[in-house]
Amino acid sequence: MRAGLSTLPDTAEELAYELLAPLGNRWRHTAGVAARAAELAAPLEIDRDVLVAAAWLHDIGYAERTVVTGFHPLDGARHLERLAWPAAIIGLVAQHSGARFVAAVRGLAEELAAYPDDSGLISDALTYADQTVGPDGRRVTAGQRHDEMLRRHGPASWNALVDHVRLPHLRGVTERVEHRLALAGAPGR
Template identity: 40%
Template structure:
């Protein structure tokens, strides 16, 4: 992992960093499934998908991460993959965050292969536990539901986004 990524991940807790690094490693191992022009960006986004936890501004890590990376000159593709990872639009809605906050990171044109890159980031995130261990999607959802009791924002968002998460994991798994 390159020094710039290590530096950006330094403010994360040890467990969050372990999770994030393993997500990056997983996407790195399957990057051959992504069109060549997106491989580096998909892997970079996977390693940085949770970077916003270390640089809280709004308190919503996909947005905080995408804003940080944009300010540091990362590509629109990396910022898109970070901003929109793992059902973030559903969580933003649950949190009452205006859709335009994430939409600033939407890609202005169709990028061939972006769907598989997105699915692989979601797959890696949703099959990696909070300390970097490999888990099934069901185990990951159960673990999140234990950490975030019913009625909390994250729990509500996970419950609502479960069909989207399952779809992405299923598509990614089917392409391997």
Template identity: 45%
Template sequence: MASIEDARVAAERLVSPLGRRWHHVQAVAARASELARAVPSPDREALVQAAWLHDIGYSPEIGHTRFHPLDGARYLRDEGWSRQIVNLVAHHSGARFEAVERGLSSELAEFPFEDNPVLDALVWADLTGPSGQPLLFEDRISEILERYPESDPVHQTWLKAASVMREAINRAEERLARASA
């Protein structure tokens, strides 16, 4: 069974050459560690592993479709990672919405979507800017919409996915508050 360290090593190998994307991934993993109490105890390690691995699909080594959640999930599946980790990477941060924009919904359907506390917490952890800076939800959405032109599938995705992602973050915040009480 893979560990958090295995996830970190794999992410470092695939993402560190990408510059500031590596800073983002490191910050998302740190944030996931902080948010781990928002998920059931047996899922905490999976949350942090998925946080390390969520953007590996940007690596030119494995980025065959140029849709990073799909490329990352396929790579992890082929490398023998758990179904839970593979599906979290496949569906992190509104990937199902972007798959529609890119015409890749049937390909993403290889990986079952599971709306659960771990995915909610991963969405919340991913509210980290491209250089690793923490951002509020509204600031992250604004940053994405400014960075990508209106014609880009990512821009269009976030116009459609923002409210769903906000709901996921609200649920994760509520779970963390209950766990901290």
């Protein structure tokens, strides 16, 4: 740990940097998601430390040394479990952005189910942050992110195969979070 780091988000940022900085856009995306999560915590009245730490860690399963199954939410959660991170953060990483839909078609549903699915506002906030930041770390709409993801992964990808069930889930998350932000007087997107 770098000198002066004392909070969960700081420690998460350091681990994410160590694992993802060499991956270019993956690091830029992660930093953007963490910044977006930090903005969402107060207006949504959720635990900032847990949300921001999970945002920093949500894509660590892409790092070469974490890859076991090739499914980044599961690989990231397993890596965090080995490092004894809090269960709430591990569960958020495992379940972010509708991971359960992709896990089902990849034959990994049972393995993913070993990690708790909060399914509450903090989970929605992480997914919303992930789905409103593009690969280069810039803010995008959830629709733009969805379209970009399908183009990047391709029409035969796991994501495309489950889009008919995952997209309604992601739209529901977006609607719930943006509604809560509006109630709080905070801007969406």
